[in-house]
Amino acid sequence: MNSLQAKNFLCFSPISFLFYGLAIICLTSTNVSASYDGNETDYLALLSFKSKITHDPYKVLTSWNHSFHFCDWSGISCGKRHKRVNALQLNSQGLEGSLSPHVGNLSFLREISLENNSFQGTIPHELGRLSRLRRLHLNINKFSGVIPTNLSGCSNLKDLWLALNYLSGSIPKEMSLLSKLSRLVIQDNNLTGGMQTFLGNITSMEVFTARRNPFGGSIPDTLGVWKSLTVFYSGDSNLYGRIPHSIFNLSLLVNFSLAENHLSGSLPSEIGSQLPNLELLQSRNNELTGVLPPSLSNCSKLGLLEMGDNNLVGS
Ligand SMILES: *[C@@H]1O[C@H](CO)[C@@H](O)[C@H](O)[C@H]1NC(C)=O
Ligand SMILES: *[C@@H]1O[C@H](CO)[C@@H](O)[C@H](O)[C@H]1NC(C)=O
Ligand SMILES: *[C@@H]1O[C@H](CO)[C@@H](O)[C@H](O)[C@H]1NC(C)=O
Ligand SMILES: *[C@@H]1O[C@H](CO)[C@@H](O)[C@H](O)[C@H]1NC(C)=O
Ligand SMILES: *[C@@H]1O[C@H](CO)[C@@H](O)[C@H](O)[C@H]1NC(C)=O
Ligand SMILES: *[C@@H]1O[C@H](CO)[C@@H](O)[C@H](O)[C@H]1NC(C)=O
Ligand SMILES: *[C@@H]1O[C@H](CO)[C@@H](O)[C@H](O)[C@H]1NC(C)=O
Ligand SMILES: *[C@@H]1O[C@H](CO)[C@@H](O)[C@H](O)[C@H]1NC(C)=O
Ligand SMILES: *[C@@H]1O[C@H](CO)[C@@H](O)[C@H](O)[C@H]1NC(C)=O
Numbered sequence: 254m255n256s257l258q259a260k261n262f263l264c265f266s267p268i269s270f271l272f273y274g275l276a277i278i279c280l281t282s283t284n285v286s287a288s289y290d291g292n293e294t295d296y297l298a299l300l301s302f303k304s305k306i307t308h309d310p311y312k313v314l315t316s317w318n319h320s321f322h323f324c325d326w327s328g329i330s331c332g333k334r335h336k337r338v339n340a341l342q343l344n345s346q347g348l349e350g351s352l353s354p355h356v357g358n359l360s361f362l363r364e365i366s367l368e369n370n371s372f373q374g375t376i377p378h379e380l381g382r383l384s385r386l387r388r389l390h391l392n393i394n395k396f397s398g399v400i401p402t403n404l405s406g407c408s409n410l411k412d413l414w415l416a417l418n419y420l421s422g423s424i425p426k427e428m429s430l431l432s433k434l435s436r437l438v439i440q441d442n443n444l445t446g447g448m449q450t451f452l453g454n455i456t457s458m459e460v461f462t463a464r465r466n467p468f469g470g471s472i473p474d475t476l477g478v479w480k481s482l483t484v485f486y487s488g489d490s491n492l493y494g495r496i497p498h499s500i501f502n503l504s505l506l507v508n509f510s511l512a513e514n515h516l517s518g519s520l521p522s523e524i525g526s527q528l529p530n531l532e533l534l535q536s537r538n539n540e541l542t543g544v545l546p547p548s549l550s551n552c553s554k555l556g557l558l559e560m561g562d563n564n565l566v567g568s
């Protein structure tokens with residue numbers, strides 16, 4: 254039921270009525286308010302999102318006005334039948350401001366993509382209410398504060414992309430409840446607290462990129478249960494100790510980087526047969542000892558091998 258109600262109606266031309274959702278608004282003294290064939294809560298949440306944007310250089314939010322149903326606003330997608338917002342996609346729009354907690358009211362959301370803008374402030378813990386959310390893409394912004402523990406409420410989350418922000422604190426242990434999480438992309442932040450053993454509980458992990466964070470600690474043995482893992486980047490993460498041998502059991506690994514840490518110990522002689530799909534292996538700038546395993550010559554897809562600045566012998 255699309256309807257426009259013009260209050261204080263002073264302009265009597267018939268063209269001021271609604272044609273197929275497109276309103277032509279009288280210029281003077283006319284208050285137009287829209288009631289939408291949709292959910293009031295979604296509408297209010299989007300208005301709140303807009304109200305927190307302080308700069309919109311490409312005027313992408315201009316279309317967020319009463320002339321259109323919110324499902325037709327740029328960056329918004331809705332379900333066809335229910336007209337509930339299921340995606341909010343505004344990548345690379347130069348938006349400045351904070352992310353409204355009311356976004357947590359968009360209960361049908363499956364995707365939030367706000368990459369490469371200038372959102373600042375914290376990631377609202379209210380997002381934890383979005384149980385249908387599959388993708389949360391917030392890379393390349395200015396978010397600070399911690400990763401909210403409440404995100405564990407997003408039980409369908411597959412992608413959590415928070416790279417290139419100013420996030421601090423540790424990865425909350427509640428993340429281990431995200432049984433579908435497969436791509437955790439958190440590089441280039443200020444995360445500490447080590448890579449804790451609970452991470453192994455996220456058995457759906459396929460891509461884990463955490464480089465350039467001051468994590469500290471060692472790599473837990475429990476990551477050996479990430480049987481679907483294809484990409485593991487944890488260079489420049491202040492990691493100590495040995496690389497647990499369980500990692501070399503992850504036969505689907507394609508790209509594996511641990512460059513620029515303080516890792517010690519040796520590489521297993523059978524690495525070449527254990528990780529047959531390797532395309533990239535980086536371990537330069539560590540404290541590894543022993544022999545550079547000749548079996549690596551059996552990794553037929555290996556395109557980049559960086560093992561310099563260690564105490565390895567062999568050729
Ligand atoms: C009409 O619009 C003005 C300014 O936007 C607002 O202050 C006023 O409350 C509105 N009146 C009604 C009856 O909606
Ligand atoms: C809008 O959605 C909220 C949350 O899903 C629900 O509680 C409310 O009843 C809905 N309102 C309408 C008018 O459909
Ligand atoms: C509403 O959005 C349309 C499309 O972006 C734009 O042309 C129009 O000027 C906007 N109207 C108002 C009142 O901002
Ligand atoms: C980020 O967005 C700007 C426009 O605001 C664009 O020029 C730039 O190419 C984008 N960068 C990336 C990495 O997408
Ligand atoms: C939406 O969310 C905000 C903040 O989380 C809350 O205060 C508000 O009551 C919620 N409900 C509606 C219908 O806007
Ligand atoms: C989110 O966090 C707040 C306070 O931190 C708490 O009251 C609320 O119950 C949490 N919600 C979920 C879904 O975890
Ligand atoms: C990183 O976090 C530490 C505290 O954990 C703080 O002292 C430091 O200023 C932060 N650095 C940046 C670049 O935010
Ligand atoms: C991880 O799984 C183990 C074994 O199932 C369980 O004992 C432990 O409590 C889990 N840890 C977290 C943080 O969920
Ligand atoms: C590697 O996997 C095999 C077979 O699943 C298992 O028996 C072995 O204990 C694992 N090795 C390590 C170091 O986890």
Ligand SMILES: *[C@@H]1O[C@H](CO)[C@@H](O)[C@H](O)[C@H]1NC(C)=O
Pocket residue numbers: 483484507508532533557
């Ligand atoms: C692995 O690394 C190479 C070289 O950086 C890159 O071209 C390729 O896309 C990466 N593969 C995956 C699965 O990330």
Ligand SMILES: *[C@@H]1O[C@H](CO)[C@@H](O)[C@H](O)[C@H]1NC(C)=O
Pocket residue numbers: 525526547548549550551
């Ligand atoms: C390479 O693989 C073949 C077949 O599995 C094996 O016989 C050979 O010893 C391996 N070479 C090295 C250097 O490990």
